[in-house]
Amino acid sequence: MRNLLGVLFFICLSPFLVKSLSPSLNDDVLGLIVFKADIQDPDGKLSSWNEDDDSPCKNWVGVKCNPRSNRVSDIVLDGFGLSGKLGRGLLQLQFLQKLSLAKNNLTGSLSLSLAQISDLRMLDLSENGSSGSVSSDFFSQCGSMRSISLAKNKFSGTIPESLSSCSTLASLDFSGNQFSGQLPLGIWSMPELRSLDLSDNILEGEIPEGIEQLSNLRTISLRNNAFSGEVPDGIGNCPLLRSIDLSRNSFTGGLPSTMQKLSLCNDLVLGRNGFTWEVPEWIGEMRSLETLDLSENNFTGQLPGSLGNLLSLKILNLSKNALTGSLPEAMINCRNLVAFDISHNSLTGNLPSWVFGLGLEQVLFSDNRFSGSIDNAFASPVESSQKKLVILDLSQNKLSGTIPAAVGDFGSLQLLNMARNSFLGSIPENIGNLKSLSILDLSENQLNGSIPSEIGGLASLDELRLEKNSLVGNIPLSIGDCSSLKSLYLAHNEITGSVPTSLAKLSYLQTVDLSFNKLTGNLPKQLENLERLQSFNISHNQLQGELPVGGFFNTIAPSSVSENPSLCGAAVNRSCPTVLPKPIVLNPNSTDATPSTISQSFARGKKVLSISALIAIGAAAVIVIGVISITVLNLRVRSSAPRSAVALTFSGGDDDLSHSPSTDGNSGKLVMFSGDPDFSTGPHALLNKDCELGRGGFGAVYRTVLGDGRSVAIKKLTVSSLIKSQEDFEREVKKLGKAHHVNLVALDGYYWTPLLQLLIYEFISGGNLYKHLHEGSGENHLSWNERFNVILGTAKGLAHLHQMSIIHYNLKSSNILIDNNGEPKVADYGLARLLPMLDRYVLSSKIQSALGYMAPEFACKTVKITEKCDVYGFGILVLEIVTGRRPVEYMEDDVVVLCDMVRGLLEEGEVQECVDGRLQGKFPVEEAIPVMKLGLICTSQVPSNRPDMAEVVNILELIRCPSESQDELGDFSPNC
Known part of the structure; x- marks a missing residue:
């Protein structure tokens, strides 16, 4: 070798x-x-x-x-x-x-002079990531080059003058880069050039004279740059030009008359410039034109009749100019026209009778001044093969009369927009023939009659807009057959009857507006199953009964259900029959004297029993009753259970892992999510009372050591009488086991028998947040940075849970553990899902051991518990961390509610009184105030007013780095 x-x-x-x-x-x-x-x-x-x-x-x-x-x-x-x-x-x-x-x-710059390869004819480096400027002498030896493409890279700087050395070049493509500056004068010194594409750069200045030297030029594209000035007359002396694209620049003046000599030109695209004057009469001399785009300029006057000479024309776009007058009748000769857009002008007259006889696919006439009936336009006989219309937009004109039934004959229609006119009469019944229709907008007319039941035939319909008419009758049941519907707007009509249950079949539905009608009856409960729903406005009707519970309706804005006198539920602040009174009412929008009363009593030592405190005491009484009931139930079940069932021995070892009488080790099921289970060599009994770490709403927690020396925490559940079946239990636990995040306590496994269930967690040695906040010594307390990191980490952990559709249900400071690195880890998440039903009393007694963390909806049967409950608890937790005070503090003759106290002090400008006294002088006010305000927003009484946890994380990161978005932080208000 x-x-x-x-x-x-x-x-x-x-x-x-x-x-x-x-x-x-x-x-x-x-x-x-x-x-x-x-x-x-x-x-x-x-x-x-x-x-x-x-x-x-x-x-x-x-x-x-x-x-x-x-x-x-x-x-x-x-x-x-x-x-x-x-x-x-x-x-x-x-x-x-x-x-x-x-x-x-x-990547990298183009420093290598490939032009040194004497025989190189074709160079294509397009669609890479190369950057930097092209050296000035790069093209100095490219005498044999025929094709160069540097398209879609990141090249910058000016185009080298040496390009003029490429005398044999036929194709040059520099599009999609960041070339800047003016065109080099020598750009026209390539007589063999046939294709020039410099589009999508940031080139500027006027086009230099001399383009007429490119006698072989077929295609030129300067689209999307910053060229200015007038188009040079010489462009008309390139007789072989077939495609011209100068769109999206700043060209001004009129079109050069020499262009009429370009008899071979197929595409003339000049949109989004500043061209002025009238569309020239000579445009009809460019008889090979297939595409003519003069949109978004400043053309004025009437359209020339010579447009009728363009027999090959397929696409005509004259939109967004200042054109006036009527459409020239000669355009009936444009038999090949496919798309015709003259929207956003000031054209007048009637809709020409030839429009729908040309076999057009797109007709966009919106935002003009067309008037009169459109019956004549649809009366012209059109062969079935010519009914290819896909888009028809006649919106925002002055059209009147009825909507012709002939509209229903155009079976290919995907968009039909006749909004903002003066159409009368009823909606044609054969509208249901438009099987491909995606958008139907007949809003803001004077239509009457009822919505035809045939509308259910529109299976492809995404958006239906009929608002601001005079429609009567019921919403047809057939609306439920519009299976693709995402948006439904029927507001400001005279519609009566009830909201049809069939609406709940529309699984893609996102936006519904039925406001300002005369609807009656109850809302169907099935609507709560619409998972994609984002807006549902039924305000200003005569609806009655209870709002649906669950899904979107837990967070519906009060304004969306207002002015329905007989409607009840949390959103309208009106209790339904059998609804329990709300527990803690902590209204962030309150403007009465209650918050200031509490804040004064705290700040100045006065003891006054507030309204919120009375409500809290009443809620506490309800919870106590629940606690007693559940406790009695548990005791009865435990007394009837065999004692051997509460012992635990794992097969493979000799050690008794419980002080209770042992049972067969194979009687239970042990599952570890990762690694091999090895409890056999553990030095301590698994449920040894001496190793107990604490007790919570669901049971006691013990520490034990695995055979490999790793410590784990074992939670012994004490709600066996209420636990789900083994199948449901394992499904829920396995879901929790997949919730991996740096700010979550990992669930490593579980053990199951019918009367004993254990959850195996990673062991966190740093203790819980409650002890750090409330049981530490005066000198040993959390710094501001440590507290902020706990808040942010907890928010990230909760956001991850919510992303996995897991609700914590039990957020409080004792369930936030701190590891040796000071990193917070959320514990005890999702355990309420182990119960057969989310009974409010069970949750209150078994989980919400700290009353102050409870969201108001926990005691309202008409409101479903969602992630917003966790957001409420998180808001309380934020205030607890910043102030160092418990959520609710009971004194001899007063109850101090934390969020009321903080809100009052903030309103009085006494920020120093809010922050934990152990931090005085050692915290940044520019972070503390926004954090407290965020906590108050999270504790809004109305769930829809609370942000989701992903938003909370973003806000906290902005607070920590205010320079990135100072404006956002200034918008926080405790009264949001």
Whole structure:
């Protein structure tokens, strides 16, 4: 084997040394191997390139050779996933004619002068990640180049003047880069140029004179730059031009009259510029035009009749100008027209009778001044083969009369928009024939009659807008057959009857507006199953009964259900029959004197019993009753259970893992989610009373050590009488076991018997947040940074749970553990799902041991418990962390509610009184105040007013880094 490494070393030193090597060593092999060494080939596409081969011409992928010289002529490696930079190895390929490396991930600047390869004809480096400026002499030796493409990279700087040296160039594509500055004067010094594409850059200035020198030019695209001035007259002296795209620039003035000589031009695209004057009469001389786009300019006056001479015209876009007058009748000759857009002008007159006789696919006439009936336009006989209409937009005109039934004959329609006119009469029944219709907008007219039941035939309908008419009758039951419907707008009509239950069948439904009608009856309970619902407005009707419970309706805005006198539920602040009074009412929108009363009593030592306190005491009484009831139930069940069932022994070991009488080790099921279960060598009994860490609403927690020396925490559940079946229990526990996050206590496994269930968690040694806040010594307390990190970490943990559709139900400071690194870990999440039903009393007694964390909806049967309950508890937790005070503090003759106290002090500007006294002088006010305000927002009484946890995380990160978005922080208000 040749000493290849040595050869490569000399090649890298100087390309001239290669010439002195032995003639038997193929230059092409060396050059390609060096090229390969400079790039990365993650997919192994170049594995066939073997340095031991005598020639690359036999089986090297992407390489083609000249059969006569046996030298490499073509390299085509498009889409190979290559990365890295182009190396000097390519310069050894002196017979290379075609180099195509398109659609890869090559980076770096274009410093390698590939023009030194004398035979190179075609260079394609498009769709890579190359950047930087192109050296001024890069094209100085490109006399033989025929095609260059650097499209869709990140090249910047000016276009080199040396480009004029490419005298034989036929195709130049620099589109999709960041080239700037003016066009070099020598750009027109390439007489062989046929295609020039400089679109999607940031080039500027006027186009230099001399374009007429490009007598062979077929295509020019300068789209989406910053060119200005007038289009040079010389463009009309390029007789072979077929496509001109100067759109999205700042060209001004009129169109040069020399353009009329471009008899071969198919596409003239000049949209989004500043062209003025009238559309010239001579435009009709460009008889090969298939696309004419003059949209978004400042053209005025009437359209020329010569447009009727453009018999090949397919696309005509004159939208967003200042055109006036009527459409020229001569356009009836444009038999090949497919798309016609004259929207957003000031055109007048009636809709021409020829419009629907041309077989158009797109008709966009919106925002003009067309008037009169459209019956004549639809009266013209149209063959079935010509009824290809897909888009019809006549909105925002002055059209009147009835909507012709002939509309229903255009079966290909996907968009029908006749909004903001003065149409009368009823909706045609044959509208149901439009099986492909996606958007139907007849809003803001004077339509009457009822909504036809045939509307149910529109199975493809995404959006139905009939608002602001005079429609009567019921919402048809057939609306439930519009299975694709996402948006339904029927507001401001005279619709009566009830909301049909069939509406609940529309699983894609996101927005519903039925406001300002005369609807009656109860809302169907099935509506709560609409999982995608984002807005549901039924305000200003005569609906009655209870709002649906669950899903979107737990967070519905009060304004969306207002002005229905007989409607009840939390959103309308009106109790339904059998609804229990709310527990803690902590209203962040309150403006009465209650918060200030509490804040004064706290700040100045006065003891006054507030309204919130009375409600809290009443709620506490209800909870106590629940606690007693559940406790009695548990005791009865336990007394009837065999004592042996509460012992635990795992097979494979001799140690009794409980002080209770043991039972057969195979009687229970042990599952560990990762690793092998090994309790056999543990030095301590699993449920040893001496190893008890604490007790909570669901049971006691013990610490034990596995055989590998790893400590775990074992939670012994004490709600066996209420636990789900084994199948349901295991399904819920396995879901919890998948909740992996740095701010969550990991669930490692579980143990099951019918009367004993254990959950196995990772052991966190740093204690819980409650002890750090309320049981630490004066000197040993959490700093502000530590508290902020706990708040942010807890928010991230909860956000991750909610992303997995897991609700915590039991958020409080004793369930936030702190590891040795000070990182918070949320514990005891999702355990309420182990119960057969989420009974409010069970949750109150077994979980919400700290009354102050409870969201108001826990005691309201008409409101479903959602993630917003966790947000409420998190808000209380934030205030507890910042102030160092418990959520509710009971004194001899007063109850101080934390969030009321904080709100009052903030309103009085006494921020220092809010923050934990142990932090005085050692916390940033610019962080503390927004954090407290965020906590108050999270404790809004109305669930829909609370942010979700993902939003909370974003807000906290902005608070920690205020320079990134100072404005957002200024918008926080405790009264949101």
